Amino acid sequence: MGFLGDVVNWFGDGSHWSGNDGVIHRLTEHVQISVVSIVAAALIALPIGFLIGHVRKGGIATVNISNIGRALPSFALLILMVQIFGLGEPSGVFSFIGSFPTFVVLVAIAIPPMLTNTYIGMVGVDPEVREAARGMGMSGRQLLRGVEAPIALPLVWAGIRTGAIAVVATATLAAYTGWGGLGRFIIDGLSTQDYVQVFAGALLVALLAIVFEFGLAGLQHLTVSRGLRVRARPGGRVEDAVPEVAPTPAVPARPTG
Amino acid sequence: MGPLQLAQDIGSKWIYWPWVGDHLDEIRTRLAEHITLTFWAVLLGFLIAFPLALLAVRYRRLYPPVIGVTGVLYTIPSIALFVFLIPWTGLSRTTALVPLVAYTLLILIRNIVAGLDGVPPEVREAAQGMGYRPLRQLFSVELPLALPAIVAGIRIATVTTIGLITVTALIGQGGLGQFMIDGFQRDFRTPLTVGIILSVALAVVADLLLVGAQRLVSPWARAERRRS
Numbered sequence: 001m002g003f004l005g006d007v008v009n010w011f012g013d014g015s016h017w018s019g020n021d022g023v024i025h026r027l028t029e030h031v032q033i034s035v036v037s038i039v040a041a042a043l044i045a046l047p048i049g050f051l052i053g054h055v056r057k058g059g060i061a062t063v064n065i066s067n068i069g070r071a072l073p074s075f076a077l078l079i080l081m082v083q084i085f086g087l088g089e090p091s092g093v094f095s096f097i098g099s100f101p102t103f104v105v106l107v108a109i110a111i112p113p114m115l116t117n118t119y120i121g122m123v124g125v126d127p128e129v130r131e132a133a134r135g136m137g138m139s140g141r142q143l144l145r146g147v148e149a150p151i152a153l154p155l156v157w158a159g160i161r162t163g164a165i166a167v168v169a170t171a172t173l174a175a176y177t178g179w180g181g182l183g184r185f186i187i188d189g190l191s192t193q194d195y196v197q198v199f200a201g202a203l204l205v206a207l208l209a210i211v212f213e214f215g216l217a218g219l220q221h222l223t224v225s226r227g228l229r230v231r232a233r234p235g236g237r238v239e240d241a242v243p244e245v246a247p248t249p250a251v252p253a254r255p256t257g
Numbered sequence: 258m259g260p261l262q263l264a265q266d267i268g269s270k271w272i273y274w275p276w277v278g279d280h281l282d283e284i285r286t287r288l289a290e291h292i293t294l295t296f297w298a299v300l301l302g303f304l305i306a307f308p309l310a311l312l313a314v315r316y317r318r319l320y321p322p323v324i325g326v327t328g329v330l331y332t333i334p335s336i337a338l339f340v341f342l343i344p345w346t347g348l349s350r351t352t353a354l355v356p357l358v359a360y361t362l363l364i365l366i367r368n369i370v371a372g373l374d375g376v377p378p379e380v381r382e383a384a385q386g387m388g389y390r391p392l393r394q395l396f397s398v399e400l401p402l403a404l405p406a407i408v409a410g411i412r413i414a415t416v417t418t419i420g421l422i423t424v425t426a427l428i429g430q431g432g433l434g435q436f437m438i439d440g441f442q443r444d445f446r447t448p449l450t451v452g453i454i455l456s457v458a459l460a461v462v463a464d465l466l467l468v469g470a471q472r473l474v475s476p477w478a479r480a481e482r483r484r485s
Contacts, residue, residue: 003344071460073420075434076453079441083449169334176427177441186340190427195344202337213332 006196007203016200021184023204030181030208033174034167036097037106041163044107045114046156053122053152054144062119066112074170078105082177099179102171109170110163117159121152150225157220164216168209182208273447280448284436288455291422291432295463298354298418299411302361309362310369311395320370327363335360335424343428353430357421361414368410372403401475408471412464419460423452433459 010016017023052058081101097103125148133147149156175183185201188194267273277284313320330338338356346352376399384394400407426434433456440449472479 071416071420071457071464072453073423073434073456075420075423076437076449076456079437079449080453082441083446165332169336172334172336173424183336186336187427190340195340198340199344202340205337206333209332209334209337210329 003196003199007199010196010200026180026182026184027204027208030168030171030183033097033099033102033106033179033181034164034171034212037103037167037171038110038160038164040103041107041110041114041167042160045111045159045163046118049115049118049156049159050122050144050149050152053119054140054148056123059119059123063116066116074105074109074166075173075176077108078102078170078173078177081105087178099174101177102174102179105174106167106170109166113162113166114156114159117155117162118152121155121159122148124155125151151228153224154220154228157216157224161213161216161220164212165209168205168212172205267447268443268445271446271450276445276447277451284451284455287431287433287435287452288459290430291419291456291459294350294353294357294422294425294430294432295415295418295459298357299361299415301354302358302365302414303411305358306362306365306369310366310373313366313370314373323366324363327359327366330359331363335421336427339425339428348429350430352428353422353425357418357425360421361418364414364417365410368406368413369403372406372410373399375406376402401477404471404475405478408467412467415463415467416460419456419463423456432456 015022019025049062052062078101081104085101085104087099087101129147129151130143133143138146171181172183172186175181175187182201182205185204186198189196189198189201267276309323313323335356338359339353342352342355346355380398380402381394384398389398422430422432423434423437425431426438431438433452436448436452436455440446440452
């Protein structure tokens with residue numbers, strides 16, 4: 001039996017699924033810290049993005065700060081945070097966070113794409129539409145909630161999806177700094193040269209990332225007004241623009257996780 | 258002060274210059290490794306992306322599947338993609354290079370296609386009216402106009418690749434990432450600092466060099482800017 005047969009057998013072995021080192025537990029850890037981080041990042045990034053997009057100020061600074069993040073590898077960021085905070089695992093009410101340095105890194109890498117895309121989506125709202133809404137007597141808040149935000153929503157979702165991919169990927173790397181998640185199978189397998197386990201872990205991680213991507217694409221489809229829908233498929237996103245080259249619908253730098 | 262205390266003091270310093278002085282050769286080697294891997298990844302990525310993008314522009318129906326497949330590849334976390342080939346190619350440079358190339362494809366194809374799409378139809382018609390054959394029209398009219406978008410793609414691909422190569426240290430092809438791993442494992446911050454600063458600096462320098470190269474090969478853009 002070849003290598004792939006061994007991988008199939010690995011998945012067939014019940015002992016690899018249960019217990020503290022089992023697939024179920026590792027998957028739960030991975031999904032939990034990812035979802036918590038994505039939600040936390042969205043709660044920080046989206047309000048700020050909507051606000052500066054509404055008042056149309058501070059945008060260049062926002063985009064520039066996001067771009068600096070491109071050059072800093074998330075792997076480096078992760079190791080750096082562990083150096084600064086230690087391997088703290090919060091207890092009590094905050095135990096849902098899982099690992100503090102990992103959480104900080106995940107939130108930090110998810111904010112820039114969410115913030116930039118929200119801002120760009122808001123700025124892209126046709127000025128005539130804004131004027132029309134004003135002319136109908138809408139207040140600033142009504143304009144933001146009823147007109148600008150819904151129109152900006154496809155780009156907001158693009159930001160959330162880009163951020164989410166980065167989070168799921170970097171959560172995998174967090175196994176290297178001692179935290180759990182699906183990355184454990186890869187990191188532990190590499191150090192024991194158990195490449196069957198490495199491969200199985202990689203498959204699980206890849207599948208999880210694709211599930212996140214399609215799941216969020218589904219949520220986007222449900223929440224975006226039908227007239228504004230852009231085709232939702234991986235890679236089919238309208239991404240955050242690189243400011244130096246306005247006409248290009250550029251793909252963001254891949255989150256380096 | 259005992260020797261243990263001394264070791265801890267040195268370990269917790271963000272930069273300990275004597276170490277840097279002693280390891281200049283290794284720093285040079287790792288930096289060269291990082292640059293070589295980046296160069297090949299972006300070059301091979303471009304050589305694959307370019308014909309695919311041209312095909313997608315010519316035959317529109319090909320574009321969604323091409324973007325779909327490269328998009329799924331792009332979604333897969335790097336560490337997973339880096340270990341997929343180990344069973345066949347071991348902890349070799351090929352194992353690291355294939356995923357790096359795969360990641361550049363989506364960025365490059367989208368930017369090349371967007372650049373070619375941005376060529377105004379009047380320009381294309383004018384070229385046809387002047388009797389340009391398709392190939393000559395592509396190379397002397399359309400590609401020069403698409404250059405800013407294409408270079409933007411190469412820049413993003415390059416910066417991304419430089420960041421990803423730190424992760425390849427986990428499969429023994431680290432470049433500067435090896436310093437981050439060394440520093441982390443030995444609780445010694447100096448190599449960590451050196452690795453991070455050099456990889457960020459490399460990304461910035463590579464980006465600036467590409468901007469410079471673009472200016473060099475498109476003198477008409479400079480002339481236009483002066484006129485306006």
